[in-house]
Structure formats: C-alpha cells, structure tokens
Amino acid sequence: MTNASLWMKSEGPETDIVLSSRVRLARNLTDLPFPAQLGDRDGERLTARLKEAFDSLGAAWQLTYRPLSEISPIERQVLVEKHVVSPALIQEPVRFQGLVADPGESISIMVNEEDHLRTQIFLAGLQLTQAWHMANRLDDDLERSLNFAYDSEMGYLTACPTNVGTGLRASVMVHLPALVLTRQVQQLFHALAQIGVVVRGLYGEGTEVVGNLFQVSNQVSLGLTEEEFVHNLTVVAQEIVGRERHARQLLTQSHRLEVADRVGRAWGILTHARIISSDEALKLLSEVKLGQDLQFVKIPGHTTFSELALMTRPGYLMDRAGRELQSMERDELRATILREKLLATREDKEER
Amino acid sequence: MSESSTGPLSCQRCQQRPASVHFTRIVNGEKSDRYLCEECARQEGAFHFMLDPQFTVHNVLGGLIGQVPETVKLSTQVACPRCGYTYQQFAEAGRLGCDMCYQTFRPQLEPLVRRLQGATSHRGKIPARAGVKLRQQQALSELRERLRKAITAEAFEEAAKLRDTIRALEEETASTES
Numbered sequence: 297m298t299n300a301s302l303w304m305k306s307e308g309p310e311t312d313i314v315l316s317s318r319v320r321l322a323r324n325l326t327d328l329p330f331p332a333q334l335g336d337r338d339g340e341r342l343t344a345r346l347k348e349a350f351d352s353l354g355a356a357w358q359l360t361y362r363p364l365s366e367i368s369p370i371e372r373q374v375l376v377e378k379h380v381v382s383p384a385l386i387q388e389p390v391r392f393q394g395l396v397a398d399p400g401e402s403i404s405i406m407v408n409e410e411d412h413l414r415t416q417i418f419l420a421g422l423q424l425t426q427a428w429h430m431a432n433r434l435d436d437d438l439e440r441s442l443n444f445a446y447d448s449e450m451g452y453l454t455a456c457p458t459n460v461g462t463g464l465r466a467s468v469m470v471h472l473p474a475l476v477l478t479r480q481v482q483q484l485f486h487a488l489a490q491i492g493v494v495v496r497g498l499y500g501e502g503t504e505v506v507g508n509l510f511q512v513s514n515q516v517s518l519g520l521t522e523e524e525f526v527h528n529l530t531v532v533a534q535e536i537v538g539r540e541r542h543a544r545q546l547l548t549q550s551h552r553l554e555v556a557d558r559v560g561r562a563w564g565i566l567t568h569a570r571i572i573s574s575d576e577a578l579k580l581l582s583e584v585k586l587g588q589d590l591q592f593v594k595i596p597g598h599t600t601f602s603e604l605a606l607m608t609r610p611g612y613l614m615d616r617a618g619r620e621l622q623s624m625e626r627d628e629l630r631a632t633i634l635r636e637k638l639l640a641t642r643e644d645k646e647e648r
Numbered sequence: 649m650s651e652s653s654t655g656p657l658s659c660q661r662c663q664q665r666p667a668s669v670h671f672t673r674i675v676n677g678e679k680s681d682r683y684l685c686e687e688c689a690r691q692e693g694a695f696h697f698m699l700d701p702q703f704t705v706h707n708v709l710g711g712l713i714g715q716v717p718e719t720v721k722l723s724t725q726v727a728c729p730r731c732g733y734t735y736q737q738f739a740e741a742g743r744l745g746c747d748m749c750y751q752t753f754r755p756q757l758e759p760l761v762r763r764l765q766g767a768t769s770h771r772g773k774i775p776a777r778a779g780v781k782l783r784q785q786q787a788l789s790e791l792r793e794r795l796r797k798a799i800t801a802e803a804f805e806e807a808a809k810l811r812d813t814i815r816a817l818e819e820e821t822a823s824t825e826s
Contacts, residue, residue, distance in 0.1 A: 326747055329731045333745040410743065432773070439775050445747030448785055450761065451770025453750050455743040457761050460750075462772040492766070519767025 298374050298615050301418065302400030304602035308421020312589045313537045315469040315509070315602050317419050318379070319427040319526065321435055322411040322454045322463035326445040330455040331392065331408040339392040339408075346407060349441040350396055357434065359403065364393040370620070373611030379418065379469075385409040403434065410455045411463075413438070422533050424466050428526045451518060461518025466529045469498075470536055471601070473508040473586040474543035481510075484539060492516055493532050507578035507605065512536065548590055559587030567638045571627040577608040577634060584638075596640045607633050659685035728752040784821045788814065 303316050324330060328342050343363075350361045364372065364386065372386040378401065385393055385406050394407035406414040415434055417427040445453040451461040459465070475481040485495045492515045497505045512533065514525050547555050562583035565572075585601040587593040595604070606612055613626045613633075621629065657667045665685035727734050733745030735753050744750065750757060762768050774783065791814050798807040 324747060327730075329746040330744060332741065332743055333731050333733065435773075436776065439777055443777065444775050446775050447747075447750055447770075449769060450750060451772060452775075453747040457744070457757060458764055460761060461765065461767075461770045464772070516765045516767070518761065518765040518770055521772045525772075 298371070298378075298612065300603045300606055301378050301380065302402050303418045303420040304378075304600055304606065305598070306420035308419060308423050310533075310537050311421040313471055313540050314422040314533060315420075315471055316379075317422055317424045317427050317533075318416055318467050318469075319424060319431045320414055320416045320465045320467075321431050322452065322459045322465075323413040323415070323435070323438070323442075324411050324445040324453060324455070326443045328412070331410065331412060332455065334392060334408070342408075342412065343392055343394070345442070346394075346412070349438055350405075352441050353434075353437055357403065357437070358398045359396050359405070360398075361394060361396045361407075364390050364395065367395070370611055370614045374609075374615050377606060377609040377611050380404045380416075381406055382409060382414075403430070405434075411459070422468060422530065422537070424468065424526045424530045424533070425523075428464075428466070428522060432522070459517050461516075462520075462522050462525065464517055464522050464525055465513050466526050467511050467513030468529065468533045470510050470512055470533070470540070471508055471582065471585060472510060472536070472540050473582055474547050475540050476508045477547065478543045480539070480543060484536070485510075488512070488532065491532070493529070506575050507582040509578075509582070509605075544586075544590065555586075555590065556592050559583055559590075559592045563587065563593055563638070566634050568635070569631045571624065572631045572634065573627055574608050574610060574630065577630055578605055581605055581608065595638065597637075599637050599640075604634070604637060607637070657683050659683065659688050661685075661688035726752065784817060788817055788821070791817065 308314075308317075325342065325345065328334070328338050334342065347361060350359060353359055367375070372381075375381045375395070376383050376386060380397060380401050381395060381404065385395070392408045396405035396407065397403060402418050404416050404418075406416070415431055415438070417430045417434075419427045419430075447453055452463040454460050454463055472481055475484060488495060494513055494515045496511045496513070498507070498509050498511065512529070514529050517525070520528075562580040566577070566580050566584060581601060581604050584593060584595065588595055588601070595601070608630055610621075610626055613629050614621050616633075617625075617629060659665050659667045660683050662685060665687060667683035668686055728745055728749045729752065730748040731745035733749055733752075735756055738744055738749070738753065744753075758768055791810055795807055795810040795814065798804075798810055
C-alpha cells in the first residue's frame, strides 16, 4: 500500500499555511527530439542514455527509475494525487514516460513528460531556497553524464517557450481559508498576477480550487537568475502568509463564535458521516485544519492535514482497497477512514 | 469569443451553415469581428480552446504564436532540419519539436519569447559541461560590444587594446575546441 510522501509528514517553516515548497527544473538532451516528437528509435536511444545517467548518479541520492508502463493505473493516479507526477505525465498513450524517485518522494524526476527531464524537489513548509539548492546539485550530477540542450542567449531549451531560460518553476502550496472567508483572496491573486505570479488549483494548470488550497508559482523562467526567481517567490509567499495570519486574527477577534461553529460542524460531519465525496471531505478538512491552527480542535496522533487530504483522494482509496472502486464504494471507504483517523484515541494512534 | 445571440445569421466564411460563433481577433491592436459556424471557426484554427473541453496554456499559446509580426513573417513552409517541424505545427501544438527548432525559428520565436517572458536573455545557470566554451563566448561578445562602443566614441587607443584582447581570446577558444 502506498505511503504518504515525506514532506506530508514533516514540519517546516510556516507549515500551518505553506504546506509544501516545490522547485522544478525542465531539461532536454541535445540532438534528440522533444518527447511529443520522439519516434520509436529515438525514444529507445533516449531511454538507454537516461538509464545510464541515472545509474551513474551516486547511491546517496537513493533514486530508482521505473518506466510508466510498469506502474499500475491505480498507482499512477496516486502519484498524481501526491503531486509526485503531473497529470500530463500519465496521459495515454504510455510511450517513453518514466519516473525516478527517492523513497520519501522528496525528489522526483519525470521522464518524457513535456520535456525529457523534469526534476522536482518537494519540501515541507516554506523552503524554496533549500529545494533549489537540492535541485541544482542533482542537476549538476545529471549533467556529468548528459548533454543538455542549452543556448548561450536563451538558456536551457524547453519544448514550450514558457519554460525556456532557467527551466525553473518554483511553487508553494498554500492553505488560505481565512483569506477566502474574508473574501480577500481574489484581490490578492489579482495583485499577484501583476507581478508575474500565477495561482492555480491543487493539481496545477487547469485544475479547480478545492479545500482553500492554492498553488502559487512564478510565471516566467527567463531573464533572472534561479536565485532571484526563488527569492522573489519566497518573498511573495511570506507576504501571503502574513496576510492569511492577519485575516485569521481578525476572524478570531470579531467572529470567534461563528468560526468555532464552522469548525465544529465540519468536525461533526467528518466524524459521523457514512458516505462522503472527495470534494466535501477536502472542504471540511480545510475547516478542521483552520480549527486546529486556531486551537479549536486537535487532530489525534501525528496525522497531518496533508496526509488526511491524500486519504480522501480516489486513487489513494483504490490503492488501499487493492482494486478499482465504484464511486459509492469510495465514498463509504473515505468516510470510514476519516472516522478512524479523527476519532482515534491517543493509545491506538497509527504506528509511527 | 462568445455564442452569438443574433439568431439565424449565416456564417461569414462558408455563407451556408448558420453562424454559431462570434470570433473577435485582435492583431497588433487591430480588432476584427467575425461570425462563423463551428466548422469554419475550427478551420480558422486560432481558437480551438473554445471547442476543446480543456483550456490549457498550449491552446492559448497557439493564438499568440500564430500572430507573427509582418516584418519577420517567413514562409510557414520552413521546416526544422533536424525534426522536420514547421512553424505552423508549432503554432498548433504550442510546443517545439527539438532544441534545433530554436535556431530554425529564431526570428519568429524571439518576439514571442519576449512577449511571454518579458526578456530574451538567460542570466541563470550555465551548464558546466558546455560552460568553458560558453563563458569564453560570453566574454568575447562582451568585449566586441566594448570594442564597438570604443570605435563609435573614437577612443582608438582603447579599441586597439580591446582588439588584441579579443584576438588572444579567440585563439584560446580555438585551441579549446581542437
């Protein structure tokens, strides 16, 4: 059965609001077509070269390569739910896509998504600089055995010109219930758009916003150094954290009872429902998380909000059941798991 | 683009089917309105995103990419010598075929990249492997720029010095390559 990724169980700076930091580097090998244009022979050549490069990485990285064809459809879905891979990587047809990851899934390299390689580092909380340093070191090590497509003027060359230059996208996953409740979030995002910062839903491009969770990232990848991009987004994230904290403070000062009521109702449903949809569960978990941050309720054991959120996802449930589940079966299993986790007493909390 | 509400207007392109799509195109600030049927709208190509369920970067990008300024409009038949990709294909897919496409379509790509990225010069990481040569090239282009300025300013003494430095570096570069 699948486990949560390391970052989901870890603490980091500002973890009450910033769930995770991610840095991704897009890279392509020179003299082979980009994935979408890759013929069978070139695809095999590319795979062979990449495998060799992954093998020659130091054992300290603890990375394992798996072709997507050897990963079951249910596990693929779980990997998307954990953000280890993007929805685009698992899109049919399965050709030369693959995944390199370490056991804690702090590091993942998507092979043949839109680019030949997309190296990602995931850390808990606001740790973009640390994530960039890790990504940079891994990139250096990969470069020892691979020739990356690079142009002295435009930098690293990517399939889509929106990623050219550094190939870097830095993003943070933020939980902003108070800014949503106080209706400040639209205004904030509008302001962010003006300074080249994009806000997306939970699973990136084209996905909807559920559970007050937002992915905030830099829009451009060219014209600044990696350190500057990472620094800028860190400053933006700190600003968002400040505003969310402020909104929470206002809420607890002027609407304490209403907030406590919302949290209590969410807790009531989550601990007593027998069937619950994934969106409803995530929405209510978001309220419970706010309640926990404001010390109205306490999630038992060490289970984090990120872990609970993962447990509500369809792929995770099917993986846990070991088979495909109908929607109603999932809603039932989801409700059962949530009751178990939220009503667990301190003695029978999970094995950790 | 929005659904037209003007009733049974016929398509301005095929003049046959009823127009069901109102298409506003703004090219270089010039606005044009067209009422088309879905079929013709699809064939005009610039806005498949409306007819697709997903609204992705690549669909939207397709519209941007299609707008090549007149001054750099080359034949859309130019194909990348390595992967055979044409600019037209890029405009449709929103993605390039291979790294050489960046050279093949440079005149069209540069304004596009400037629009997307707000910049055209990479200032970040230089791969160590390609690095030695690239750093020399970067130093050279910087020196040549200084030389050009020195000549413009009629600072011939400085220009002579710069010329010698450039020659030395060029020889060094040649020896690294061989």
